[in-house]
Amino acid sequence: MADAVKSTNITWHEAPITKEDRERMNGHKAVVLWFTGLSACGKSTLAHAVEKALYDRGCRTAVLDGDNIRHGLNKNLGFSPQDREENIRRIGEVANLFVQAGVIAMTAFISPYRADRDKARSLAGDAFLEVYVKCDLDICEQRDPKGLYKKARAGLVPEFTGISAPYEEPLNPELVVDTGKETVEESAQKVIELLKQRGVIV
């Protein structure tokens, strides 16, 4: 803004509304809850359960998942390593825009590469909470709600995480939940406890 004073036709205003202003208005901190894990591990289900619990507490939230990202913002991306990287890069940037807007942003994507998740973490800094939604591959494969594992085993879906493409487990996530052993309610409660411990909600 330093050069703006040259202008005689624009009134320059005080600083825009900050993230802190919005957090004060909302009564909670703004963070990214980054859910990562295999296909069918329950990321979106968990994110929506957490969102319901947060809504009931009056919190402002947004869930970014395949339903609203892969068919919209990232519909021009496929599943090659390069496209997966760009997919996660964009999601990290959008999650951070929500954080700047004072919102608890929840992302529910396989996000199989550690390096890509770490880049998203570096954007959000302390506001990044990685939740590893752990679930044994055989349980995910048994669930197979969209029949994708079956197709992947038959070679009909290329580069399928866990079958023909790698999943790199988080080394040091803020939270691990195991949806093969816990109910959705139990996993969601653990996320809520994490948010309390970190001072995001009271």
Place this chain on the structure above:
Amino acid sequence: MADAVKSTNITWHEAPITKEDRERMNGHKAVVLWFTGLSACGKSTLAHAVEKALYDRGCRTAVLDGDNIRHGLNKNLGFSPQDREENIRRIGEVANLFVQAGVIAMTAFISPYRADRDKARSLAGDAFLEVYVKCDLDICEQRDPKGLYKKARAGLVPEFTGISAPYEEPLNPELVVDTGKETVEESAQKVIELLKQRGVIV
């Protein structure tokens, strides 16, 4: 979700929190205010002035502009017609994500092509309010806060809107403000009045 009932390991929940739920919580509707106009016409300044007025009323808002988009989400895009199209496509998608989250999203980009703006409109439907931030080219060029017009006239900035690239005026915007004749406060007040007329705020 129809095929989800096959799973025996996941508890499937009620529908996620809707846009209408969030609007109810926020006490206002969620819309896109799409500010379009020449470089230095005052789009970002106006958007931030409107945001301040809305914040003071307790509204949830987000401003998307060059500061947070061109250096982040869209840093891999240039200024060719193709890249401008993809730039605006992504912004339209992100604005719509904010609307789904119950937020009044304000976008402040030149967005010179009518077809690209109309695509953004088609995403948001009735929730899209186009604000043409009109300002005579010679006034914009006189302001020139970043020295870009000078560089463009010298041929140092290719494809500069208004000089060496086209700007297609909106044919039927929801609002026109003229920042060459009005103060920022006057233009912002017109936007607030538009939001009242449309039932976005009370």
